[in-house]
Amino acid sequence: MNRRESLKALTIGTLSTGVLLKACKPKDQNAEVSKQKEGEADRPQNEIDRNKKLNAEKFFTEHEMVTITVLADLIIPKDDKSGSASDAKVPEFIEFIVKDMPDHQLPMRGGLRWLDIQMLNLYDNPFKDCTSQQQLQMINEVAYPAKAKPEMQQGVAFFNRMRSLTATGFFTSKMGMDDLGYVGNSPNQWNGVPDDVLKQYGLTYSEKELKESVRF
Amino acid sequence: MGDIQIKKSSKVYDAIVVGSGAGGGMAAFVLANAGVKVLLLEAGPFFDPLKHSQQLKFSYESPRRGASTAFRNGGDFDAAYGGWELAGEPYTRKDNTQFDWFRARMLGGRTNHWGRISLRFGPKDFQPNDGYSENWPITYEEVKPYYDKVDRLIGVYGTKEGLENEPDGIFLPPPKLRLNEMFIKKGAESVGVKVIPGRGSVLTKALENNKDRGACFFCGQCGRSCKVYADFSSSSCLVIPALKTGNLELIPNAMVRQVLTDTRGLATGVSYISTDDLQEYQVSGKTVVLGASSCESARILLNSKSSTHQNGLANSSGLVGKYLQDSTGSSLGGMLPQLMDRKRYNEDGVGSVHLLGPWMHDNKKLDFPRGYHIEFGGGMGMPGYGFGGDVPRLNGQLPGRDGKMKEAGGFGASLKDDYRRFYGTGVGMSGRGVGMARIDNYCEIDPNLVDRFGIPVLRFHYKWNNDEINQAKHMQQTFQSIMHAMGAIVTTSERNAENNWGLAAPGRIIHEVGTARMGNDAKKSVLNKWSQAHDCKNLFVVDGASHVQQSDKNATWTILALSMMTSEYILEQNKKQNI
Numbered sequence: 001m002n003r004r005e006s007l008k009a010l011t012i013g014t015l016s017t018g019v020l021l022k023a024c025k026p027k028d029q030n031a032e033v034s035k036q037k038e039g040e041a042d043r044p045q046n047e048i049d050r051n052k053k054l055n056a057e058k059f060f061t062e063h064e065m066v067t068i069t070v071l072a073d074l075i076i077p078k079d080d081k082s083g084s085a086s087d088a089k090v091p092e093f094i095e096f097i098v099k100d101m102p103d104h105q106l107p108m109r110g111g112l113r114w115l116d117i118q119m120l121n122l123y124d125n126p127f128k129d130c131t132s133q134q135q136l137q138m139i140n141e142v143a144y145p146a147k148a149k150p151e152m153q154q155g156v157a158f159f160n161r162m163r164s165l166t167a168t169g170f171f172t173s174k175m176g177m178d179d180l181g182y183v184g185n186s187p188n189q190w191n192g193v194p195d196d197v198l199k200q201y202g203l204t205y206s207e208k209e210l211k212e213s214v215r216f
Numbered sequence: 217m218g219d220i221q222i223k224k225s226s227k228v229y230d231a232i233v234v235g236s237g238a239g240g241g242m243a244a245f246v247l248a249n250a251g252v253k254v255l256l257l258e259a260g261p262f263f264d265p266l267k268h269s270q271q272l273k274f275s276y277e278s279p280r281r282g283a284s285t286a287f288r289n290g291g292d293f294d295a296a297y298g299g300w301e302l303a304g305e306p307y308t309r310k311d312n313t314q315f316d317w318f319r320a321r322m323l324g325g326r327t328n329h330w331g332r333i334s335l336r337f338g339p340k341d342f343q344p345n346d347g348y349s350e351n352w353p354i355t356y357e358e359v360k361p362y363y364d365k366v367d368r369l370i371g372v373y374g375t376k377e378g379l380e381n382e383p384d385g386i387f388l389p390p391p392k393l394r395l396n397e398m399f400i401k402k403g404a405e406s407v408g409v410k411v412i413p414g415r416g417s418v419l420t421k422a423l424e425n426n427k428d429r430g431a432c433f434f435c436g437q438c439g440r441s442c443k444v445y446a447d448f449s450s451s452s453c454l455v456i457p458a459l460k461t462g463n464l465e466l467i468p469n470a471m472v473r474q475v476l477t478d479t480r481g482l483a484t485g486v487s488y489i490s491t492d493d494l495q496e497y498q499v500s501g502k503t504v505v506l507g508a509s510s511c512e513s514a515r516i517l518l519n520s521k522s523s524t525h526q527n528g529l530a531n532s533s534g535l536v537g538k539y540l541q542d543s544t545g546s547s548l549g550g551m552l553p554q555l556m557d558r559k560r561y562n563e564d565g566v567g568s569v570h571l572l573g574p575w576m577h578d579n580k581k582l583d584f585p586r587g588y589h590i591e592f593g594g595g596m597g598m599p600g601y602g603f604g605g606d607v608p609r610l611n612g613q614l615p616g617r618d619g620k621m622k623e624a625g626g627f628g629a630s631l632k633d634d635y636r637r638f639y640g641t642g643v644g645m646s647g648r649g650v651g652m653a654r655i656d657n658y659c660e661i662d663p664n665l666v667d668r669f670g671i672p673v674l675r676f677h678y679k680w681n682n683d684e685i686n687q688a689k690h691m692q693q694t695f696q697s698i699m700h701a702m703g704a705i706v707t708t709s710e711r712n713a714e715n716n717w718g719l720a721a722p723g724r725i726i727h728e729v730g731t732a733r734m735g736n737d738a739k740k741s742v743l744n745k746w747s748q749a750h751d752c753k754n755l756f757v758v759d760g761a762s763h764v765q766q767s768d769k770n771a772t773w774t775i776l777a778l779s780m781m782t783s784e785y786i787l788e789q790n791k792k793q794n795i
Contacts, residue, residue: 041267041268042267042268042269042270043268043270044261044287044297046287047285047287047288050285050287051279054279055279074627074628075627075628075631076631076632077628077629077632079629079632079633093279093281096279096280097280097281097283100279100280100283100285101280101283139627143625143626143627144623144624144625144626145624145625146612146623146624146625147623160608163608163625163627163631164602164605167603167604167605167607167635168281168599168600168601168602168603168604169281171599171603171604171635172275172276172281172282172599172600172601172603173276174274174276176599177274177275177276177598177599179636180560180599180635180636180639181560181636181639182560182596182598182599182639183560183561183562184435184436184562184563184564184596184597184598185272185274185435185437185564185598186272186435186562187272187433187434187435188433188434188562188564189433189434190391190392190434190562190563190564190565190566191392192392192393193392193393193394193395193398193563194559194561196559197395197558197559197561200559201395201398201399201554203395203398203399203402205392205393205398209392209393209413212375212389212390212413213389213390213391213392213413214373214388214389214390214391214392214420214421215389
């Protein structure tokens with residue numbers, strides 16, 4: 001069941017935990033993104049207003065957004081398990097988060113320009129318009145902090161930030177959580193580490209633990 | 217300014233309680249259930265976890281993926297409104313010292329988001345007799361019946377361990393350890409560090425005789441507050457039930473300025489500004505109970521000057537605001553290489569600790585007084601803002617799927633796979649220890665500044681000394697030895713003398729207490745052992761302000777027990793017509 005249904009079950013009353021557990025079948029574990037409705041009752045108005053204000057603003061230029069998209073997809077490409085960063089709307093997340101956390105703005109804007117200048121000097125084109133081979137060559141220069149050349153350090157710092165934001169954006173999306181195999185955030189009864197996992201690591205619960213702990 | 221006037225209500229309440237957290241909530245609950253007419257004033261809005269909790273939302277339901285905001289410093293899903301800075305309500309610091317003050321303005325206050333780690337103080341915490349700590353005017357034996365009642369009323373899981381200074385309670389069964397905690401337990405025990413099942417106020421089983429609260433469904437999100445009331449928040453477990461008695465009136469968004477007193481020096485009521493309409497109000501009560509939080513209650517007392525209380529209310533000793541203490545805190549994070557590519561399943565468990573390391577050392581062999589406990593964690597939590605931050609560093613330290621080492625960092629399919637491989641391998645340990653009570657750690661009224669309501673604000677002066685710094689060093693040595701025993705890779709940056717062994721700044725652990733300490737001597741304390749002001753017999757303080765000397769145990773369970781004790785004392789004194 002999705003969150004809205006979970007919550008409906010919760011309001012039934014005193015038996016709510018039991019109702020919730022019965023109603024939550026495994027197939028329903030991954031809830032849909034609930035649409036944030038205006039005046040949503042579970043948040044104070046100042047939070048709703050701030051999100052609305054940020055969503056109405058635009059920080060990155062079209063040029064910058066295209067560059068961010070190329071970079072994000074180089075960092076997290078589509079593979080046989082899941083889609084790419086842009087499939088998971090990572091660029092949109094990055095646009096939001098730099099407005100929400102202004103400390104990201106200058107290093108992101110400046111870093112993107114640093115990258116374009118490198119590429120213009122080398123290939124006469126901004127990063128986004130270079131060939132993928134040219135792009136890869138540059139990324140190789142900034143993606144490995146310990147072996148990067150001294151003159152590439154500013155690029156390394158920018159790429160570290162870009163990589164972190166891309167990882168957050170991807171693995172906190174529904175696509176990213178499914179890729180990871182995340183199955184939490186769902187009502188259940190915790191009965192301890194599954195037997196096959198205990199066996200895999202050669203661990204056991206002590207008699208005392210088994211006797212004292214809650215069991216279902 | 218001609219449109220501002222003070223609105224005085226003619227109604228006289230039996231008791232006015234200021235603040236709705238653990239202390240104020242318990243007082244309102246006990247008094248209202250005894251038939252006393254109570255008015256509860258809360259500076260923030262009404263909050264009911266059933267309606268307002270962010271429980272069971274996925275990170276992608278927050279545009280910032282759960283990151284913190286100015287409105288919620290604990291993160292976009294955290295239950296506490298507010299945090300280290302509140303707009304229009306500043307505080308200041310003195311002599312380049314640091315104290316950070318976390319405030320949650322809302323019904324239930326910080327109990328909506330706290331870690332639910334629920335520990336009794338032990339006999340040696342009340343009576344340290346170590347030649348160093350101050351003794352309390354009460355003993356464990358005196359408080360024990362109230363701890364018992366709190367356990368039964370609210371519910372706490374744990375196990376009987378029979379340890380001298382970690383008194384057993386009336387426990388619900390604890391949750392089993394998660395995988396990472398099993399590794400920690402094994403590692404800790406191998407280096408002689410005692411660990412026991414956690415103790416937390418989460419209903420692992422439904423509470424007998426309580427039809428309003430559900431049992432835990434193991435989402436691990438106590439920090440968001442619980443929609444079925446399966447964990448302890450003052451809002452869900454005390455105030456909302458107390459409202460049902462019909463004896464409790466609640467005014468939210470009521471920011472208290474001061475306690476009003478008469479010519480005899482007795483409390484007659486409270487004045488407040490409504491943050492809804494910005495009008496001024498005065499309400500009358502026969503007894504005033506402050507539970508606004510240790511520092512906010514001290515602020516109210518110091519701002520309540522009158523001809524009979526020229527130094528601030530209940531402050532003839534000059535000790536209101538003094539002896540401010542926060543817990544020490546230092547932590548270390550790591551990852552377990554043996555858990556790479558681990559099997560996925562739901563291991564959310566409870567949102568409090570499953571595993572706890574009590575303090576077992578003899579201080580005679582150590583270079584600091586008192587001690588700390590350790591809180592452990594780790595595992596397959598919900599990915600949120602900052603996810604996988606260590607991966608591009610760690611992937612150069614461990615072989616890849618092909619068994620070969622590679623350069624740290626990277627991008628593309630191989631990095632994407634690394635995030636999967638490292639997921640759920642994290643372990644963390646945090647020490648929470650005794651900050652010593654010292655007269656020169658304090659809050660006072662800043663003579664130069666008021667907040668947006670015109671209320672004079674607090675100014676803090678707080679410094680750690682070697683007692684706390686050496687303790688943090690000991691924590692780090694213990695953590696390192698456990699990490700080493702587990703074969704973990706430490707992921708946090710180095711803790712050393714330069715950074716006080718990772719000791720968090722005062723205030724950061726949010727366990728501040730001590731600003732109106734109790735004692736038998738009115739010259740050396742603000743309150744008596746019943747948390748009643750020496751200088752004003754119908755004034756009580758039921759938050760952490762009364763604490764003489766904190767212990768390594770977080771204060772909440774003791775605040776609840778002492779507030780219950782005080783509330784029963786008020787009822788008894790009312791009966792005898794003493795107040």
